[in-house]
Amino acid sequence: MSQSDSAVRPTRKVETLDQVVIRFAGDSGDGMQLTGSQFTNTAALMGNDLATLPDFPAEIRAPAGTLAGVSGFQLRFSSYDIHTPGDAPDVLVAMNAAALKVNLGDLRAGGLLIVNTGGFGKKELDMAGYPKSPLEGDALRAYRVVAVDLNDLTKRALEGLGLSMKEALRCKNFFALGVCCWLFSRPLDPTETWIKSKFAKNEQMVEANLRVLRAGFNFADTTELFQTVYEVPPAAMPKGTYRNVMGNEALSMGFLAASELSGLEIFLGSYPITPASDILHTLAAYKNFGVTTFQAEDEIAAITSAIGASYAGKIGMTTTSGPGVALKTEALGLAVSLELPLVLVNVQRGGPSTGLPTKTEQADLFQAVLGRNGEAPIPVIAAASPSDCFYAAIEAVRLAIRYMTPVILLSDGYIANGSEPWLLPKVADLPKIEVRFAGQNGEPTPANFLPYLRDEKTLARPWAVPGTPGYEHRIGGIEKADKTGSISYDAENHERMCKLRQEKVNRIASDCPPPEFEGDEDADLVVLGWGSTHGAITGAVRQARAKGLSVARCHLRHVWPFPVGLGPILKRAKKVLIPEMNLGQLWRLVRSEYLVDAISLPKVQGRPFTSSEILEKIQSLS
């Protein structure tokens, strides 16, 4: 503990917990995301396993104090291996009445509720729709309530510093953070270091935030509001070096890695859209890696410029969310027809249309697998967790280059903005991605270059980039003759080309590892998932197995085409359960592909599954 003073402190019980789920909730101007991420970094440094779930409104600043403006950040940290940010919070920090109203229902019975009474004036109560203060009477009887006026305490801590009232109040999140650090035996140093570097240009803000942070810590230490101090010892994690990482960040680094592994520079064409923009922001900062980031005039230009860049020999990629994919659809078909490498990232959000821009969903699977005119097969892969985005990005680039095809990589708002500790790989251990440009390997120049002559194994066509003498050729979206690529309207040729393009993509099904499987081979029930449900399903299945149920789980990284190993797993199982954050899209694909009478567990609430929701379903089927 960095903070201790000579004041006489009450003696307290120290209780050791193996996990805690805490949620910070306040107005979107209250800095809850920042508070949450600082508490997360500290937990990471303390060696806990962790998972986070930020939850913010679509509006940048919805009117202060309203229900629409509530922003939350949930963190689960633990002494053991965890997979989700937790179901019901054990601790809720509510900075105002609206935050309480929105979040109270999730707090587990008997949970600790820290409320800022300074956010419960008449105006705030009215805006939250409380006829009278919930802090009075029995409304909160089910919880352990600690009510403190953070506004007042913050102001007092800052007396004499010459800050305006507004500036002073903006520091109150650090008071709350100081209190929580004390409560869970966390050091202040990581946050102090962060404050010093973040506000390096503004000494007064450094001083103010440090003061408030320490004041919060000391306040908790010296008052008798808390009877117990908690400890959450480090988790036993595999040896190695870790960092905390968010999905979009890991995805960006995965692309940089793919660039290094392939020796090709990245071209990212993108148009801003939540929750994908951070990939554009991140890569834009890494120009020294040879990255070109092009903020195009719209999604169509974003993808078509990327196709142009791939044509010229870069790794063309484009990042977006569902509505953006809708606009890119015609160009995806073009990429299928041209047979050029391209990676499209869809960080899914709630739909349809604008839907729920800041909330998570997995309802774009059909769009990815089926959503194009004509026979236009595209392989689809999905990231399972924030750190897994790194490996998914590399795999997407590998497939795109190896098979000369567009690849769709699905992420979602939950893993894009969520974070977890990441056991960092050694770059030297990552497998290289082989690239062969036609005419650049010392081979003799053919008298008649055939741009659609295929590799026997992968069926990929050659990648001949402009600038290569003797390989001048024409490509286009019109149907082309096999091998020569000349325009062809021939009936048989068209069918042959459709089948070839399909067969090429089908071959990926046996060029990927078998699907991840955990549990007994002959388990009665197999829970099948894809993408970000990985954590919730893993948690639920492990709990069910601990209870003695005959359950296994299977996870798809390669979602389409289905990997060859999937069929036998599904046929063997007596029952198959498919939880998804949509109305049953993988479920329908599985049923149509394998004629397996799988059971769907749909959820479309803009929120990820909790393990207990899945566990309950498993139990009802067992």
Place this chain on the structure above:
Amino acid sequence: MTPTTEATAPTYTKKDFESDQTIRWCPGCGDYAILATVQSVLAGLGIPREEFAVVSGIGCSSRFPYYLSTYGFHSIHGRAPAIATGVKLANPKLSVWVVTGDGDGLSIGGNHLLHVLRRNVDLKILMFNNRIYGLTKGQYSPTSEQGKVTKSTPYGSVDNPVDPVNFALAAGATFVARSVDVFRQHLSDTVAAAAMHRGAAFVEIYQNCNIFNDGAFESLTAKATREEKALYLEHGQPLRYGPEKSMGFALKGASLEKIDLKQHPEREKDLLIWDQEEPSGTLGMLANHLPKDPANPVPLGIFRRLEKPTFDAGMRAQIDAARAKRGPGNLEKLLYSGTTWTV
């Protein structure tokens, strides 16, 4: 890419730029003349053939790349400028060309055209304007004159047309020109000038669609009236036209005044001296306003030519500067940066 004049520059003939594909335009289509001219111009630029990338959208005009022996890319409707931007950014050494139609470039692809022009991406853009949708069999286009009767507008089109040259000038294009399919020498000079320009070069080419809009430019192209109807814009020269160059224009207030020099020889000194480097585009628009009155000639040639930094060079410079300042990217270091801990 700047054309080279060195002795090492490849020497080509027009034939070297002809592809083996069967040409599928209607007999008599203006596209043939444009193709022949462009093949000759490309052959004479001294750029190695493999360094040309020609990108098009969809339309009769957009079939163009198939008929050239360079790298060619026939894409989707309206998107060629965006694709070409990606090609150029990925490999700035290439000479990247866009071929588009009036529908492709100004209807479905108007947004992309606007943005490549204002960004000044180093692309050579040839818009074949036949004032009709050729490939889809004759609907009116955004450049069709108001009242145009077509299959889709049996009572005549209601909307105002867009003028491609005005559009390009207003978008801030650094090179804007107009020529005509059958004016072989003028077209050749104009396309060559565009090729030499560093930055976004936009050339509108009047093109006759003899099937769906035959004679759209007849009054300009008919041999008998040609010289009365063509006003050639020549940098540093007075605005004169007519068989004996006896007609001209002077600046009067915010418009151009027509002067008959036979009647008023004393006014020769008043003639406007054409300045293609006038940066605001105002002069270009004034000249381009003339054909609104059918009694006036049609201006042809270069409306504007300015040197400005290109988008592709600026983007490359940022990468080079970042590398010079921070060194080439080190992935291992990046992964292990920030707050890490070791178990």
